[in-house]
Amino acid sequence: MAKSIKDILKKNLGTKVNGSLWLESADGRFLGPGPIELLERIAETGSISAAAKEMKMSYKKAWELINNLNAHLATPAVIPQAGGEKGGGSVLTPEAMELISYHRELRKSFTAFLENESKKLTL
Amino acid sequence: MAKSIKDILKKNLGTKVNGSLWLESADGRFLGPGPIELLERIAETGSISAAAKEMKMSYKKAWELINNLNAHLATPAVIPQAGGEKGGGSVLTPEAMELISYHRELRKSFTAFLENESKKLTL
Numbered sequence: 358m359a360k361s362i363k364d365i366l367k368k369n370l371g372t373k374v375n376g377s378l379w380l381e382s383a384d385g386r387f388l389g390p391g392p393i394e395l396l397e398r399i400a401e402t403g404s405i406s407a408a409a410k411e412m413k414m415s416y417k418k419a420w421e422l423i424n425n426l427n428a429h430l431a432t433p434a435v436i437p438q439a440g441g442e443k444g445g446g447s448v449l450t451p452e453a454m455e456l457i458s459y460h461r462e463l464r465k466s467f468t469a470f471l472e473n474e475s476k477k478l479t480l
Numbered sequence: 481m482a483k484s485i486k487d488i489l490k491k492n493l494g495t496k497v498n499g500s501l502w503l504e505s506a507d508g509r510f511l512g513p514g515p516i517e518l519l520e521r522i523a524e525t526g527s528i529s530a531a532a533k534e535m536k537m538s539y540k541k542a543w544e545l546i547n548n549l550n551a552h553l554a555t556p557a558v559i560p561q562a563g564g565e566k567g568g569g570s571v572l573t574p575e576a577m578e579l580i581s582y583h584r585e586l587r588k589s590f591t592a593f594l595e596n597e598s599k600k601l602t603l
Binding site: 368478 | 483484493500552554574593
């Protein structure tokens, strides 16, 4: 009988299948763990500047992620507030909260997939 | 009713869920698209040097990938042949072929998962 993957792997290394997911259109990726974490931290801090700082990301890079995300949405996820670029804070739309919740569900399905595939490495 | 992901995304951008998978143990990743492509090209060319060249990868980097892979296997996937480092060619073991075949099946399951998740973006 041909060897299966579990016979080929060294035992007791705790080997598992892992991976990452993102949403993409023809012009590239626009939603993955990075933008989602950014939205979550904007929700917590109320500010893109503070959220970017927590992620050790430049303010410019944070706005690039947001603009790229907004460009793929029917309604923007983040709207800058009046009061100057860094001063005014930002508002997340209900769409942003829905994206966070969608990503949580997607991650849950993916975790189930990964656990199922990981089981095959040992069972 | 709360908006779902398909209401939030801009229409007609061909948005889909995509991702990548790998096998990892406590000390990190050791099998993903890169090492698998390397094994496939070694199978075709009979030589690590030629396979690395096709992938625009250094010979050193190719051996790093192979050594890292071999360290996680009960039996090595690639065995260097006599005749000098670059001269002797290399032999893939049956385990290497099984890894290639396993990865194909894994990729097939993953594609089904991604297609199912992608459908939710439009249906």
